[in-house]
Amino acid sequence: MKYxxxxxxxxxALGLAKAIRAEADLARHYRFMEFCGGHTRTISRYGLEDMLPNNVRMIHGPGCPVCVLPAGRIDMAIHLAMRPEVMLCVYGDLMRVPGSQGASLLKAKARGADVRMVYSTIDAIRIAEENPAREVVFFAIGFETTTPPTAIMIRLAEKKRLSNFSVFCNHVLTPPAMQNILESSDIDKAGRVEIDGFIGPAHVSIVIGTTPYEFVAGEFGxxxxxxxxxxxxxxxxILMLVRQVNEHRHxxxxxxxRAVIRGGNLRAKEEVSDIFELRDRFEWRGLGRVPYSGLRLKPAYTKYDAELRFAMRELCVADDPACECGAILRGIKKPVDCKLFGTVCTPETPMGSCMVSSEGACAAHWIYGRFRDHQQRQAS
Incomplete structure (x- = not known):
């Protein structure tokens, strides 16, 4: 295939759906979590759940970088942006992610903070070069996919000897989050979320390969x-997962x-390992503080670490108790289970992070109208 x-x-697609229906054992239920928000968007956009038999259920996971960033880290970024000497460079979706008490970077910008939306790490470097009298901070987020560009950016800053540039690092890792979901003890009566298999992330796997997921199959079955x-x-x-379950394989x-190899992108992994090291713990929205799931700059590059440069204080902030984003990110609830969904919470007025990015489960359900069938069933 080329196009x-x-x-x-x-x-x-209909042929694959027919095969899934034929091979899915009616005597059991199949619960598969798509970890990546891009997969969640595909499911909603093309109505794939409507093509599956009733006993094959897709569970939305935490794989949206914007969604999993906790309110405390957003508040830290807002406090940083309000400093008069700082120019904060962010990707567009981050502007609207809710912090505590309805705060956001977009609202901070309206109050006078110098927040610049950028399309790439190179944009942030260019802004630092053009404004030598200002402190330019790049708000770095994302999984393994976006970490290599941040590493390259730091190398470029070093090469250009930029003394006014730093990074607020919020890069996180996929496999520890998968382990956290499987080990969580507050999810159902059995002590674990009911998952029979995972749809592994695509872009992340291009970078890290397939080997980092082998513990999911080996240790958790x-x-x-x-x-x-x-x-x-x-x-x-989905058909491949159904077959594995039927054959008792893991x-x-x-x-x-066509894009992923077992060892991943060796050059990208080398760049990341040269620049970053593991944090002992890092907070995820919905998952809590997950061990060894976040990255920070190595000692050789701490001059580019905004948390150290500006003595940023770690903030842990509770989410809005009316918002179900945390439960949705853990796969426990669906967007339609949230009382705020589609009422006070829409992509134009997001109350939770899952409604911000198009890869968030709530936003995907809203944009492609997947909530309407549920509302019609409720009304009838």
Whole structure:
């Protein structure tokens, strides 16, 4: 296949759906978590859940970098941005992520904070070069996918000898979050979230490969299928998971072979390991403080660490108790289970982080209207 439309062929999709229905044992339930927010968006956009039998259920995971950033880290960024000497560079979605008490970087900008939306790390470097009298801070977020560009940016800052540039690092790692979900003890009566297998993230796996997920299969007995973002990718991955469950297998399979290899991108991994090291713990919205799941700059690069440069104080802030984002990110609830969904909380007025990015479960459900069938059933 060469073109995107070939991965959206209706007849092939219907054929895969027919195979899933034929092979899914009616005597059992299949619960698969798609970790990545991009997969959640694909499911909502193409209505893939409507093509699955009733006993095959997709569970939305925490795989949206904007969604999992806790309110405390947003508050830290807001406090930093309000400093008169600071220019804070952020990706667009971060502007609207709620902090505590309805605060956001967009509202801070309206109050006079110098917050600049950038499209790449190179933009932040350029802004630092053009404003030598200001402290330019890049608000770095994301999983393993966006960490290599941040590493390259720091190398470039070093090469250019930028003394007015630093990074507020919030990069996190995927496998520890998967382990946290499987080990959580406050989720159901059995002590664990009911998951029979994972749809592994695509872009993340291009960087790290397939080996980091082997503990999920080996230690927890849960199959993992790495897959792409097109609807045929997703349907084939679901079929592969159904077959693994039926055959009592728990392996890491790679459906996304056109982009992912077992060892990942060695150059990207080397750059990251040269610049970053593990934090003992890092807070995720919905998951709490997850051990060894976050990155920080190594001692050789701490001059670019905004948390040290500005003596930033770690903030732990409780989420809005009316918002169910935390439970949705853990896979315990669906967007329609939240009382705020579609009422006071919409993409235009997000009350929780899951409604901000198009890869957030709530935003995806809203944008593609997947909540309407639920509302109609409730009304009837």
């Amino acid at each position: 995107a439309d070939e991965f959206r062929d209706k007849e092939i 849960k199959p993992v299928v790495i897959t792409g973002f097109e609807p045929l990718d997703m349907m084939q991955a 392996e890491v399979e790679n459906q996304y072979r």
